[in-house]
Amino acid sequence: MREITQRQQILTHLQQKGSITSWEAITLFHATRLSGIIFALKKRGYPIVSTIESSGDKHYARYTLENSTK
8 A cells, every 4th residue: 555645645735725834734744844845846846835924923834836737
């Protein structure tokens, strides 16, 4: 049986939901290095952009998959 990698889980989430934050990656997939996964996906040609959001005094990145044919 082949196990689904965190990278594959994150990519599927992006394709289905459109975006992800570090907290979502941790709680859904136990992925603590989302920035590294996003970097690897970008290297593979996926058009992912990051925006900084805030909630109170907390700031975090939201990664969004732009529309593509991939």
